[in-house]
Amino acid sequence: MTADFRRGDSVRVMIVDDSTPVRSLVSRWLEGEAGITVVGTAANGREALDLLDVLRPDIVLLDVDMPVLDGLGSLPPLLARRPDLSVIVVSTLTRPNAQVTLKCLALGAVDYLPKPEARPDAAGTSAFRRELGFKLKELAARHLKGPTAGKPVTPHLALRASPTRPRVVGIGASTGGPNALAQALPGLAGVSALVPILIVQHMPELFTRVLAEQLRIKTGLAVAEAEDGEPIEAGRVYLAPGGCHMGITAVSDTGATIRLDRGEPVHHCRPAIDILFADLARVFGPASLGIVLTGMGRDGTDGAAAIVGARGTIFAQDEATSTIWGMPGSVVRAGLARRVLPLGNIAAAVGSAVGRA
Numbered sequence: 202m203t204a205d206f207r208r209g210d211s212v213r214v215m216i217v218d219d220s221t222p223v224r225s226l227v228s229r230w231l232e233g234e235a236g237i238t239v240v241g242t243a244a245n246g247r248e249a250l251d252l253l254d255v256l257r258p259d260i261v262l263l264d265v266d267m268p269v270l271d272g273l274g275s276l277p278p279l280l281a282r283r284p285d286l287s288v289i290v291v292s293t294l295t296r297p298n299a300q301v302t303l304k305c306l307a308l309g310a311v312d313y314l315p316k317p318e319a320r321p322d323a324a325g326t327s328a329f330r331r332e333l334g335f336k337l338k339e340l341a342a343r344h345l346k347g348p349t350a351g352k353p354v355t356p357h358l359a360l361r362a363s364p365t366r367p368r369v370v371g372i373g374a375s376t377g378g379p380n381a382l383a384q385a386l387p388g389l390a391g392v393s394a395l396v397p398i399l400i401v402q403h404m405p406e407l408f409t410r411v412l413a414e415q416l417r418i419k420t421g422l423a424v425a426e427a428e429d430g431e432p433i434e435a436g437r438v439y440l441a442p443g444g445c446h447m448g449i450t451a452v453s454d455t456g457a458t459i460r461l462d463r464g465e466p467v468h469h470c471r472p473a474i475d476i477l478f479a480d481l482a483r484v485f486g487p488a489s490l491g492i493v494l495t496g497m498g499r500d501g502t503d504g505a506a507a508i509v510g511a512r513g514t515i516f517a518q519d520e521a522t523s524t525i526w527g528m529p530g531s532v533v534r535a536g537l538a539r540r541v542l543p544l545g546n547i548a549a550a551v552g553s554a555v556g557r558a
Contacts (some may be wrong), residue, residue: 206523214238214239214260214549215256218264234334250282256259259340263289266293287340291315311340368488369488370398371401371491373474373491376524381518381524387548395555395556397438400439403503408443425439428461429460441461446472447477448461450481457484481508481513482511489514490515493528495529495544501528515538516540521543
């Protein structure tokens with residue numbers, strides 16, 4: 202284990218991984234990132250707990266597979282001792298690790314990051330490094346800002362309600378999304394019976410399959426990964442598969458089908474919310490309702506603009522209930538949100554809109 206006690210106006214990161222080369226490599230990557238200081242590393246969860254009060258990290262990169270004490274076992278005591286700690290779970294792309302990662306998110310981990318494949322290549326390593334830097338910078342900004350600094354954003358709600366009853370609901374989510382979806386979807390059971398629900402959650406492939414299964418069990422709704430060409434029907438909840446953009450194609454005046462493709466990432470995301478929302482606007486026009494939940498970055502803003510331009514409706518999750526208010530905040534700042542709502546109020550608002558004659 203190592204320690205580094207540099208001071209300064211930067212966020213403090215601890216790397217917890219049983220691989221010495223990984224700890225060394227990630228440390229070197231992060232040393233050059235502005236606003237980030239690697240204060241130490243640990244080879245397992247037990248070492249991380251021993252170092253926690255000494256190093257006082259703001260963010261922990263926590264590997265899932267480790268000897269002595271693994272990621273799942275060490276996460277609850279880490280958060281119990283430091284409730285303000287932001288933990289990013291790092292794991293390889295396997296089904297068991299996907300299940301463990303989702304458990305970690307339910308227990309309070311703020312985000313996740315898939316490791317490059319066991320046979321690393323330049324592209325995979327580069328993508329991992331880019332995504333790691335993006336996530337850490339977003340979290341660093343939140344930690345350095347502090348909970349009371351800055352002036353709250355005042356939502357601009359000059360948009361009129363659409364006179365058209367929504368015939369489809371699109372939901373976009375990223376950081377904090379799995380837990381937000383698990384909380385919001387049960388209240389949308391009545392909505393799902395009337396209109397199809399399409400979800401883009403920023404997640405890698407395999408993880409989305411496990412997420413769909415867990416949401417189906419938790420909510421009782423017919424949640425499944427979407428398949429290319431399948432019809433969009435009421436009573437179904439379609440989750441974009443990781444690694445694929447999900448759009449829709451009109452097949453008649455009243456029907457549409459799922460369209461999946463592996464086009465270029467949008468805002469470093471595939472699936473991207475912007476892709477789905479743009480198609481909702483094009484196919485359903487004023488009968489589109491888009492919801493932007495918690496997440497980093499600005500994916501969803503351009504798509505929300507398309508929906509509003511087609512006279513559809515956008516709801517955004519509020520800052521207080523968002524894990525990260527990047528995506529919904531971007532939509533609100535752009536003046537695109539018809540309503541800005543706490544997570545617990547979104548289902549009722551959607552039900553009211555869909556049930557409106």
